[in-house]
Amino acid sequence: MNTPLRTRLAIFAGKLAAAASRLAGRGEGMIIGGTVALKLSPHALEDLAQGRVAALVSATNGKTSTTRLLATAMSQGGPIASPTTGANMTEGAVWALATGAPGAQAVLEVDEAYLPRIVKETQPKVVLLANLSRDQLDRMSEVAMLARKWRTMIEENPEVLIIANADDPIVVFAAEKAKKIVWVAAGQAWTADSSVCPECGTLLTRDEKTWSCSGCGRTRPTPSWNFEWKATKGKTSATAVSPSGEKFDLSNLNLPGRFNASNATMALAACSELGYNLPKAVELMSTVSAVSGRYAIVQSGALKVRLLLAKNPAGWSELLDIMPPAPTPVIVMINSNHADGRDPSWLWDVPFERLAGRTVIASGNRRRDLAVRLLHAAVDCVVVEDPFAPDADLPESVRKLDVIDCAATYTAFQKIRVGALGEVDA
């Protein structure tokens, strides 16, 4: 491949900067590497992409997991360049392409707001759009605004094949103008951000499977791919159904929950469009058990924990369902640092009532907000600043558990992950 000299030099400089950053103990150096490369060669992303980018994955929730599932499924055809750390802005994309196997197909996770720019510069074969919901409103766009930006992006890039969730009306509004589109009925558990039509503001009519707008006549597009999820008495089953009616059993996925099976269905639809063997794709996706620390079991101080990450009400609401049933206690850590969003008012949008019957260890720098939320939800709660300290005042029931679920916002999650004594069982 013919990368312009300027970009090659810029990447070299970026690698030096990344190495220096690693030596200084400041992490893996991807952001700094990508930043330096882009400074020196503003078209670095375009130069590096040149037809290599197979897929971009964007959504409010599940970007990192879906990207991992798809990249793993596609590895059947050889090495894939894909970031492993959730660095999902322009710098991260540059870095994944610059450091991945030379010439390898790339699968990139992309931040919702950066998607238009990265689509334009990388001209990917497919773009996966899974869901849009409220997220960190102190610094991010409101949902409808983001959807309008995606809509313009799609109109301006008609050659790109869009794979989109037909069950999320906001995603449909964003994607419906695509020239080439594959609709997936990937489900939508969180409907609070799509109660009204993003175009005309009319309250949407919903039933079990479909939705429609009586104001402008917009309806749920007929999906090519379907997804079935059943949960009965703690047992779950998931099936993806292809446009030709072929069924793929996703029950052996190692990643838990409805949302991950839904992510796998989106990934499978992408594999199909990109010409991969689908049974092999399912088999490979089933080998993914932890994604950048999510669902990993780690030793943190005196406790062995299963790490769960959620950043917003839609994510939390699905996470509550994969926790073990009452009375098993759980740890919930809420931070409000920059990367978490400064305003945890969204705690009041999460159905924490579902945790009733167990003790919640409330921690993180916004543990007092959580304690009041749980007080109102009539959920028993113990506020502990550092539950992993050897002398932490924890209930007996917590100490007795082999592994305790610890659900955390981004910075709390990262802190445990980085500070952990190593993954016990990844």
Place this chain on the structure above:
Amino acid sequence: MSKTVKIASIYPTLLGTYGDGGNVAALRHIAALHSITVSVDEISPGQKVPANADIYVLGGGEDTAQSAAAAALHASGALAEGVKNGAAVLSICAGYQILGHTFLDAEGKPSAGLGLLDVTTDRLEKRAVGELVAHPLSSGPAGISAVLTGYENHGGFTHLGSGVEPFASVTSGIGNGDGTTEGAINGRVIGTYLHGPCLVRNPQVAEQLLSWAVDRKLEHIVEAEVEALRRERLDFVSKSR
């Protein structure tokens, strides 16, 4: 004493983006502490807004949703009738702007509010995002004396007319946008930019609304968890200044 207080949560699907559903949860919770029975009606657009509620609650929302809510409330007329009947109203952010004469829609064009508060809203130069601390005025409702704490996230500059009093005076944050006042009040109708949610972090406001509804004074009940949260938030603001 055994009166059931009727709470109407107005269009929470449109006006509830910033956790404002917590205000209704707080009313329920605090009413229970005072042994007051409440019924909560969650009104979706298309459903009839009751004119006989004791307390109406409106939260914040995105621009498109705000316009949809304003249009539906105009068509209904029930909120104005409720206020005439002596009901109390708590309106937050986009909900507050709707109660005024005009607010700006998604395209920046003025659209008509309900005119229940003598205020008009246009744009702040820079969006107001962050912790908001304000002191209730001594001329305000008797039950609200403690400092108010919350989180604001809005682009609206709300100008107060002569028919309202400020709800509070800002000590940290932006509030209405004039540098001093936060929110507006006229009789039992309150508008404010306090999310947090407002009634969770300021239980006295909830008690005042309930007190109007049951027509008797309520002694403030202190809950340790809530006090700890208030203290922590107020400390955070004074330390970061």
